[in-house]
């Protein structure tokens with residue numbers, strides 16, 4: 001014969017085992033079986049209640065109250081687990097326990113658009129060399145876009161920069177070089193600036209041409225700026241941005257510089273052997289540049305006998321294409337996540 005204390009203790013053990021069994025049930029059949037063992041009509045709790053008819057009323061009351069509490073708790077646990085298992089069977093997914101120690105779902109890693117990422121890198125690279133970032137308007141007067149850059153109205157070089165003219169005579173700027181003159185008017189030398197921004201040309205759209213593109217203009221003016229400064233800074237730039245090991249400078253004509261140059265890098269695709277992208281030359285042109293033309297200084301009211309400087313205009317989309325091996329410029333502007341998330 002068990003005492004009241006022993007019975008009460010037994011109820012505690014039954015409750016503990018029942019909760020454990022219900023919680024660990026892996027499917028509805030297992031759950032029903034577990035529930036019957038502890039709480040059904042022939043369950044362990046019922047058997048206890050049948051065995052207490054010889055106890056005093058006071059003892060019966062205590063045991064009954066404890067047993068009812070256990071029964072209710074087991075029923076609640078049964079219903080909770082049943083709901084979970086039904087949800088699992090419906091969704092076919094694993095049971096959802098609230099376990100605060102499990103790490104949360106991983107968040108998809110995102111990054112800046114390739115153009116933005118390389119632009120930020122370029123800007124910080126030039127900042128580290130003491131260059132300041134300046135900006136100018138995308139809709140520009142013909143004075144700043146052409147005349148002040150030594151491209152007068154009747155000069156054939158204007159044809160090269162064919163663009164969109166607005167009805168009021170303004171133009172969508174064809175290069176960021178227009179910011180050069182605006183900056184020289186505003187600030188007196190010495191100055192070191194870069195001007196990133198969008199430019200526009202009247203172009204038929206294909207894999208390497210768009211009506212809109214990004215450019216970074218650079219301008220460095222001081223009393224003793226030399227061609228060797230241009231060479232050193234631009235070589236460091238292509239080394240930093242594209243990992244270019246071999247470079248070369250070729251003479252080129254741009255009305256706003258004298259002498260004018262093109263900086264080529266060894267083709268990053270074929271290593272200089274010659275391929276379709278470098279047109280079998282082994283070289284890729286990346287940065288048009290040169291020493292600022294004295295006429296440009298005169299337009300900006302800077303004394304060309306006292307100051308000298310160099311300027312460059314880097315087609316920025318092209319740098320991004322070379323860096324990431326993208327063979328069609330249009331991909332950069334199509335907002336296609338499948339393409340953009342590769343980088």
Ligand SMILES: [Zn+2]
Nearest residue numbers: 267270275278
């Ligand atoms: Zn090549």
